[in-house]
Amino acid sequence: MDNITSIFKDKKLKLTPQRIAVYKYLKSTKEHPSAEVIYKALQEEYPTMSLATVYKALKTLVEVNLIQEINVGEGNFRYDGYTNSHSHIQCLQCGKVDDIEDICFQDLNKKVSSYTDYEVLNNQIYFYGICKECKKNSGN
Numbered sequence: 001m002d003n004i005t006s007i008f009k010d011k012k013l014k015l016t017p018q019r020i021a022v023y024k025y026l027k028s029t030k031e032h033p034s035a036e037v038i039y040k041a042l043q044e045e046y047p048t049m050s051l052a053t054v055y056k057a058l059k060t061l062v063e064v065n066l067i068q069e070i071n072v073g074e075g076n077f078r079y080d081g082y083t084n085s086h087s088h089i090q091c092l093q094c095g096k097v098d099d100i101e102d103i104c105f106q107d108l109n110k111k112v113s114s115y116t117d118y119e120v121l122n123n124q125i126y127f128y129g130i131c132k133e134c135k136k137n138s139g140n
């Protein structure tokens, strides 16, 4: 586990138990949970923490780039403790979101630059499909 104290200090963030809990939780999972899921997961250990507090902590952590917000088109955000550039794939059947690792789409920025006047800085790419488990369960 990274040294959260120094990471937060680096970002000039006040170390509140809520922020630490939310950050630790996101670092411990690859599930890309929504705020509601994080809230429920932390409820046992932090019974007084409200959903609004979870949202606030998430917003702060996104602002300083400690976590990233992803939107696979569900109408609400999911959160990711890994801020390196990576793509996501969502299962159209069970809705889970996985990382796609070891392939980088940063070179797309350069490509897209030739189609627009914009200076392209970033991109977010989402793929959709059927995960291994769902494929197995459907008997294919």
Ligand SMILES: [Zn+2]
Binding pocket: 091, 092, 093, 094, 095, 096, 130, 131, 132, 133, 134, 135
């Ligand atoms: Zn699935």
Ligand SMILES: [Zn+2]
Binding pocket: 032, 080, 082, 086, 087, 088, 098, 099
């Ligand atoms: Zn991810």
